[in-house]
Amino acid sequence: MIPVSEARGHLLSLVSQLETEEVPLAEAAGRVLARDVQARRDQPPFTASAMDGYAVNAAEVELHAMFKVIGEAAAGHAFNGRTGAGQAVRIFTGAPVPEGASFVVIQEDVTRSGNLITITDTPGANPNIRPRGGDFTDGQTVSAPRLLAPADIALLAAMNIPSVPVTRRPEVALISTGDELVMPGGTPGPDQIIASNTFGLKAMLEGLGAHARILPIARDTESSLRTAFELAAGADLVVTIGGASVGDHDLVGKVAQDLGMERSFYKVAMRPGKPLMAGRMNGAAMVGLPGNPVSAMVCGHVFLTPMIRTMLGLPPEAQQLQTAALAAPLAENGPREHYMRARVDGGRLSAFDNQDSSLLSILADANALLIRPPKDGARSAGDTVQYLPL
Amino acid sequence: MIPVSEARGHLLSLVSQLETEEVPLAEAAGRVLARDVQARRDQPPFTASAMDGYAVNAAEVELHAMFKVIGEAAAGHAFNGRTGAGQAVRIFTGAPVPEGASFVVIQEDVTRSGNLITITDTPGANPNIRPRGGDFTDGQTVSAPRLLAPADIALLAAMNIPSVPVTRRPEVALISTGDELVMPGGTPGPDQIIASNTFGLKAMLEGLGAHARILPIARDTESSLRTAFELAAGADLVVTIGGASVGDHDLVGKVAQDLGMERSFYKVAMRPGKPLMAGRMNGAAMVGLPGNPVSAMVCGHVFLTPMIRTMLGLPPEAQQLQTAALAAPLAENGPREHYMRARVDGGRLSAFDNQDSSLLSILADANALLIRPPKDGARSAGDTVQYLPL
CATH class of the missing domain: 3.90.105.10 (Molybdopterin biosynthesis moea protein, domain 2)
Incomplete structure (x- = not known):
C-alpha cells in the first residue's frame, strides 16, 4: 500500500495546465x-469628488466662509474652467474636481442662497477627494x-x-461500469441498482470548472468497455468507476491496456477508496475509481479535484485543511488514512457512526470529511482534528 | 436612518418563492x-455483499472450516440457488447474498483449491453484509x-x-445609470469611467443560482431610463445602480414612479451603501443601489443575496456569520453598521486601512466583510469579531 500523498503525486503527474482561451x-x-x-x-481617471457638495480651495475652508457658485460638475460632465479665490463649483460624487479646487465641502455643511453658499457646519479634515489612480493605475x-x-x-x-x-475547461468523460447498473429512470432487474456515481462526480467536477460528459454504462464485457473508451475520445480526463481493482471481474484495466494505456494499479492506504488505476491513453489522463458510491465521491474530492485544478493552472489544493474540536471520542485508526463522513456544527466535529462506503444518505448529510492519519491513536472529545469541508 | 436589518426586511417583503420546474x-x-x-x-435492493469473498452460513464460520464452492454471485448476476451446510458461493462486492448464507468470508482469509475453500485466517465479527434498505428505503x-x-x-x-x-431561476435585469459610464471595451471620454457594477453583480447573482442580464447603460435622461426599464420587462428583479439617492441628479426614482412603482427611499445606517430605493413595478421587485462600486457589491451581498435566496425558496441567510480574532486594533465605529473590507488568514482578521467605497482593487483582495455594529467601541487585537466570508 502507498500513502494517499504518494498516490496523489502519481495522478498529478498525469496532467498539466490546459491551453488558454x-x-x-x-x-x-x-x-x-x-x-x-x-x-x-x-x-479614477481624474481627481474625483467622493461626495456631493461644493469644490473649493482648501486654504479657504473655514466655518462661515462664503463662496460664489460659478458652475457645476457632475459625473460624466466636467466643469470646464477653474475655481478662483472665493469661488465654488457645485459638484457631485464621481465628478472631476475642477482646476483650482482641492477640497469638497459636503452639502450638509453648507447653506445655499441663490448663487452664494456659506459654510455653516465645521467641515472635517477629509478633503473628500479621490486622487487620480487611487484605485489602480494604467x-x-x-x-x-x-x-x-x-x-x-x-x-x-x-x-x-x-x-x-x-x-480552457477540462473535458471529463465519466464511465460507470458493471452489469448491475441501470441509468436513473430505468427499470432495474432484481439484482441491479441505479448508476449514481457518474451523476455525483459530474456535479462535483463541473462545480470546479470542468465540463463532464456522462457516457453510457459499460457492461462487463471487453467490447462494451472498448465502445465506452471510444466514446470518451476528445476528453482530457477519462474516469471509470468500478472494475478497477485486480479482482476476477475487473476487465477495465485489461481493456485499457489493450487500447494502449500504460496503466498502474495503486493500493492506496486509504479508507474508503483503496484501489485506484491510473495512466495515460491517447493523450488523455485516465483514472479508474472504486465502484462503491462513497468511495467514488471521496476519491473525487481527494484525487480528481487536485487533477482538475492542475489542469486549470491552479495550485492542486483548493484550501488548507480546516481544524475543529471533536464532539465525541474516536477509536484508534488502522493503517489507512481514513476520510470519515462527518458534520461540523458550531465549530464541533462529529463523525457519523456508520462509515460503510456504500451509504450515500450519510454522505449527503455530511458537510466534512474528518481526516485520520494512518495509525492515529484514540482521540477524546475536545481534541482538535483536521477536516476537508464538503 | 433605519438599521440594516429593517431595510433587509423591507426588501425581502418585495419577493417570494418562484414557481417550480x-x-x-x-x-x-x-x-x-x-x-x-x-x-x-x-x-441496497437486496441483502448485498460488502466485500469480495465467499458467502456461507455464519454458524459454520471458524478457523480451518472447509466449504465446497457451488456457484458464483457477482454484481448484476445473482446466484440462483441456496447455500446448504458446508457450501459456499463465490461472491463479489455488491452482489446479492444467496439464500442460506449470512456471512461473507473475505477472500484474504481463505485458501482455495479447486472447488474447496478453507478458512485459513480468523475472520472478524463483521459479517460483511449490507442489509436490504440499509442506505435508504422505498x-x-x-x-x-x-x-x-x-x-x-x-x-x-x-x-x-x-x-x-x-x-425556477430568478431572472434579474441589471441597469447601470449615468452619463459618466461606458461599457468595457468602449472608449471613455475624459470625464468618463467604465461600467463595472453590473458585471460584478451578474457574477455574484449567477453564483447564487439566478440568471442575470446586463442591460444597456441608461443615460441621465428620463427617456433613456424609460427605455432601460422597458428592456427589463420579464425580470423578477430589476436592479438599478447609481442615481438612486435623493440628490439633484437622481432621475431613477422619478422615472420609476412615473412607470407605476410605489417606491420607498431608505437611508440605511450602513457603510458603505447608505441610500437604497426599493419597490414593486409591473410585477417585478425593483431595487436601486448606490453607484460606488464597492457600495453596490456590498449591497449585493447584504441585500440582493437574501432576496435571491428567498425567491429560490431558501432561508434568506446563506450561513451564520463567522467569527475570528482581530489581527490589529480598530477605532470605535460611528452610528452606521460598517462592512469593512478585510482578509482572514490563519484564523485572524485584518481590515484594510483604506475603506473608501470606490476601491475595487481592495474589494478584490478582500475575502471577508468585517461587520461592525453601530457605535461599536474601540477593539483591541485579539478581540473576536463577526465577518461575512466573501
Missing part, C-alpha cells in the same frame, strides 16, 4: 485567469493564475478589459 | 429542490428546500429519480 468578461466568473492582464487606464497587473470571483470581474471591467484569457 | 438530474446541481421527493426503491424522503450538492445528486440518482422539481 479568450472569453467575454461577462462569462468569465468562475474561470481561471491564465495570463497576467494589465489595467488599460487609471481609476498598466497595473492582475496576476494569473486566479479563480475569478465577482469582485475580480468588477475590477477587470473597471480596468476596461472586455475579455480575458482563461484556461 | 422539472429539470433532468444531470442538470440539477446547484439548483434548489422545491418539493420533497421520495426514493423509488430500497438501497418512499424515504429528501426534504425541500435543499440546495442540491454533488452528494445529493448521487443520492437522488441512486433513488431512481431521473428528474427533480426545482425552483
